[in-house]
Amino acid sequence: DAGVTQSPTHLIKTRGQQVTLRCSPISGHKSVSWYQQVLGQGPQFIFQYYEKEERGRGNFPDRFSARQFPNYSSELNVNALLLGDSALYLCASSLVGQGGTEAFFGQGTRLTVV
Amino acid sequence: RKEVEQDPGPFNVPEGATVAFNCTYSNSASQSFFWYRQDCRKEPKLLMSVYSSGNEDGRFTAQLNRASQYISLLIRDSKLSDSATYLCVVNGRGSYIPTFGRGTSLIVHP
Numbered sequence: 001d002a003g004v005t006q007s008p009t010h011l012i013k014t015r016g017q018q019v020t021l022r023c024s025p026i027s028g029h030k031s032v033s034w035y036q037q038v039l040g041q042g043p044q045f046i047f048q049y050y051e052k053e054e055r056g057r058g059n060f061p062d063r064f065s066a067r068q069f070p071n072y073s074s075e076l077n078v079n080a081l082l083l084g085d086s087a088l089y090l091c092a093s094s095l096v097g098q099g100g101t102e103a104f105f106g107q108g109t110r111l112t113v114v
Numbered sequence: 115r116k117e118v119e120q121d122p123g124p125f126n127v128p129e130g131a132t133v134a135f136n137c138t139y140s141n142s143a144s145q146s147f148f149w150y151r152q153d154c155r156k157e158p159k160l161l162m163s164v165y166s167s168g169n170e171d172g173r174f175t176a177q178l179n180r181a182s183q184y185i186s187l188l189i190r191d192s193k194l195s196d197s198a199t200y201l202c203v204v205n206g207r208g209s210y211i212p213t214f215g216r217g218t219s220l221i222v223h224p
Binding site: 045 | 214
């Protein structure tokens with residue numbers, strides 16, 4: 001069975017540009033979460049979606065947005081990129097959208113903003 | 115005070131050693147706890163959940179101390195392959211927002 005898949009794996013963008021990252025959860029999983037991980041830090045929670053509804057939002061500016069599609073895949077959009085947005089963006093899927101369940105992570109998208 | 119705190123290390127130990135990490139959390143209403151392992155430039159993977167009664171999986175033992183608000187991970191008979199960053203994760207009651215610690219780096223040397 002395929003695990004969580006993310007695309008692209010690497011991306012270089014210029015300041016001010018917009019980026020869209022994609023995630024396909026494990027088959028049967030209805031919840032997708034997005035995290036930002038900068039070097040030397042743990043993943044920081046950005047969003048969680050369950051059944052296409054936003055269930056949680058972390059402390060990120062409005063430049064960050066996301067959505068979940070009927071097939072449970074998800075996109076993370078970041079507008080007006082800043083140098084500080086350079087990070088590994090991780091997507092995690094879980095069966096249900098509760099915090100007490102195991103999350104399975106994709107390999108991440110490494111975004112570099114120059 | 116950060117919601118979840120971990121000593122970043124690194125912890126340098128020889129093969130066969132026993133090593134323990136702690137992770138403190140600030141929200142006394144936290145309900146579920148996990149340890150994840152992250153290898154260099156890879157995604158985090160669940161190592162084990164942490165139950166109130168404590169739990170063991172082979173060489174790994176996880177414990178929860180609610181009174182002092184910390185969880186611990188004990189690794190016995192360390193292997194070279196245990197070298198990684200260990201992340202603790204804490205979820206509040208009914209919360210959909212898991213909080214990760216910054217991770218503790220473990221280096222096991224021959």
